Amino acid sequence: MTDILTIEGVSKTYASGLTALHHVDLSIRRGEIFALLGPNGAGKTTLISLICGIVSPSSGSVRVDGHDIQRDWRAARALIGLVPQELTTDAFETVLATVTFSRGLFGKPPNPAYIEQVLRSLSLWEKRDSKIIALSGGMKRRLLVAKALSHEPQVLFLDEPTAGVDVTLRREMWDLVRSLRDRQVTVILTTHYIEEAQEMADRIGIINQGRLILVEDKQVLMHKLGRKQLTMELQQPLAAVPVLPCVAPGSLALTKDGLELVFTYEREAEGGGMAELLAGLGAASIAIRDLRTTQRSLEDIFVGLIEGSTAQDSNAPDAAKAPDLSGASSVSSAADASGVVP
Amino acid sequence: MNLYAVRAIYGFEMARTRRTLMQSVISPVVSTSLYFVVFGAAIGSRIPSVGGVSYGAFIVPGLIMLSLLNQSVSNASFGIYFPRFSGTIYELLSAPVSPVETVLGYVGASATKSIVLGLIILATAALFVPLQILHPLWMLLFLVLTSVTFSLVGFIIGLWANGFDQLQLVPLLVITPLTFLGGSFYAIDMLPPVWQKVALFNPVVYLVSGFRWSFYGQADVALGTSLGMTLLFLLAALALVVWIFRTGWRLKA
């Protein structure tokens, strides 16, 4: 799959002196749905605005389908549609007029049939002659999507499409985004709802304090989510991980100076061989004081990453607090996740 | 050249004018008519004619200029300020539209509106005073140049302003005084000698003078000077607009 968007070493320092983006590198694949996930103030809007030409970069370069956004701005911008975070619309224009205006602004010859199709697909056709001021919030947001699609862009940015939106509207928006994929449009959306990224994205990028700290396939992230852990407090510390015939070697790990044994298993695997493990431990005369199971949600991963990147150098203690991950080869902890950063 | 964009912006702005037809057209016409009633008929009849032109007729070019300047500035400044204020400017900034195209759209629409308005006021004036236009093509040229120049000025004000109060400030504190002191209601040689010199620093003097010459063949300054100065203002305003777009001033963070 080829990349439609390439961001290289992009930084942005506002006139206020605040650096909102620190050397961001990111490639977006053609046709994918990419979620940029991060808390408020992380720099999501800044990154999008910069790509769209609303904010000028302090350094770095961005290419859209090979067109540099600064040298070849006309070609680059013509490929992009933007749905801003705020519901900013002209109040007194009609729906049809404002969408037609957008198409013209982006240099496309009039095409009433296409505009009609876009409005119909967004359930706005009946409202085409209504003034924007008379639309509900949900309709206004759909109208902004219609404006952004009016010039047949290849890349669509949705900045917090469901912030402050009720559950029904959120579902509606999700369906809409999925239907965009069928149009072969690459969608990049920002959100601070993990659920949203999980629901829609093919890949997820996590951004915090202007740094892109993780970019991963959603499936991989979900895989981590799918793991559970059994933590056993031991009566006596162990010097080494016990070798048990019935347990995969990588799935056991020792922490807390040998006082805790952690077993990682797939949630789907119905206990994942827990009975055999316990039997094996009994046979090896390893006495257990207590045990508990834990499961990591995407939220935990997210929070761990955010804390890890916020408290820059305090990763080590974090890692110690998260023994659950050691030994499990494909799982990264808060600390080593930063190593995943491209 | 993204002509579709120019057309879209121009059309959008003209649609806004149509929606606000009352305040856009009717109110300048009414207020100008009041000037004619007061200065033309009531007081004007007691004022001797200026250079052979009755006072009521004499003030027509100046009054048109007054409206032209105010309308051009307020139109163009509002046109670009409002999207900045409401946030809809994001679309313009993210579109493949160059500064030249943006200015053509916004300033073109504002100037069009001013020119139409100027002609409407001219027609209104003809109802009150006997009018004579010696050089109609020159009259149109000054009408167009002035509308474009001050629409550019308005555009700059709309970019500069950070509030509706500031938007009103420049027309109120700069444009209106300059027009009143710029010979709209009198010939410059009616002023005391010192003030005649001071008046030459007022750009509006050149506009009014050239415009009035196209009507009655009499001017405060030579026609060439009027035209030259008008073009100079146009270029200065253009240069400023170009600089603004180059730097992204007030547009891009």
Ligand SMILES: Nc1ncnc2c1ncn2[C@@H]1O[C@H](COP(=O)(O)OP(=O)(O)O)[C@@H](O)[C@H]1O
């Ligand atoms: N125009 C601006 N001038 C100065 N600082 C800004 C500007 N826009 C955003 N910021 C700051 O940059 C940081 C990132 O903001 P933003 O990109 O809006 O984050 P997000 O969209 O992830 O919530 C924030 O600290 C915000 O206050």
Ligand SMILES: [Mg+2]
């Ligand atoms: Mg934001």
